[in-house]
Amino acid sequence: MTAFFSGVIIASLVNKYFNRMHISLTAIANIPSWLAEWIPFWAIGPAFFFIVLFSLWLVKRFLYVYLRALNHPKNYNWSGITVRAANRPLSLLIVTISLKATEKLVQLYDETVITWATQINTVALLLTTVSMLVFTDHFARMSITRIISKGSGLRSSGTLLRGLLRGVIIIIGVLFILSNIGISITPFVASLGIGSLAVALALQPTLENFFSGIQMLADKPIRVGDFIELDSGEQGFVEKIGWRSTWIKMLPNNIVIMPNSKLAQSKIINYYYPEKQLSVPVDLGVHYDSDLEHVEKVTLEVAKQVLKNHKWGIPEYDTFVIFTGFDDSSINLTVMLRAQEYFNRFFIRSEFIKALHKRYAQEGIVIPYPIRAVNLNQEGSADTLKR
DSSP states (O other): OHHHHHHHHHHHHHHHHHHHTHHHHHHHHOOOHHHHHHSOHHHHHHHHHHHHHHHHHHHHHHHHHHTTTTTOTTOOSHHHHHHHHTHHHHHHHHHHHHHHHHHHHHHHHOGGGGGGHHHHHHHHHHHHHHHHHHHHHHHHHHHHHHHHHTTOTTGGGHHHHHHHHHHHHHHHHHHHHHHHTTOOOHHHHHHHHHHHHHHHHHTHHHHHHHHHHHHHHHHOSSOTTOEEEETTSOEEEEEEEOSSEEEEEETTSOEEEEEHHHHHTSOEEETTSSOSOEEEEEEEEEOTTSOHHHHHHHHHHHHHHHHHHSTTBOTTOOOEEEEEEEOSSSEEEEEEEEESSGGGHHHHHHHHHHHHHHHHHHHTOOOOOOOOOOOTTGGGHHHHHHO
């Protein structure tokens, strides 16, 4: 809405500017009589219009040649965005200025021109408003592109967000233009409200997904590229967060498409939040005759070596060993490792198991097989075997 009021202000300033130019235009209007014989009255307005238009167009061209670096399509700093967004609106403003200048000049030749000056003012106001709308639209869409290029979570929804923003600008702009040309917009606003209610009732599931998508984009429980796990058990990388659904690429290289409304109500484990690094527990057991102090020392040495040498390990992580209990045939323990991200944990665990198995064999530490004792004396089993 700021752009629309700015358009009105600019149109008013342009009008005041040309009122102050009245004296200068009077001097231009004093064309020598011999030159007036060669220029018909009907051609004075169009000729002056095109002269002003061409002159201002040349100034704009030279200005944009000077600002060539800022006008580059790949330039997405704020200065470049402003210069590129102002390209087409400046062309419309040039037409507006040319119309107003021609109106002031022609009025000096014929006072009856004042009868259609109101129409010219209306056209000038409309052109100024459209130029501000175009500038706002281009600036907003390129700003979204700039924000997305900085790694924002809006990367997958940039196209839809730009389209939604353009639709809002066009609707408000059309209502503003209709109001300025004397058409009452009250029926349109009322019809728009009733139509919006009907559409909302008819598209309730779609709108539910739509607002759920907005909620996730604002709250950011998941982001594009995150590795997540749903309460239904699916795991995968977030490929796209759209207005209707979210695409999750699973490890087998297939896609799960979840409606945003269901995803917003689901329990989600985000393995990339607040950071990608995560702990990798490895459970194992050793024989009851093992020296547990020696087992702990050897296991820590192997764990630190793996984290230091493996490309996806975290060397500075202070790994530790915890003995968790007595099992049927072993004393159980858990070794805590650290990986750079969730998907790397499989390779860290595999490398650690291979290295630990080799080191245990060298140190004489036994990982026992499951043992089961059979009681032959229970419930007459011994008598049955004797028979």
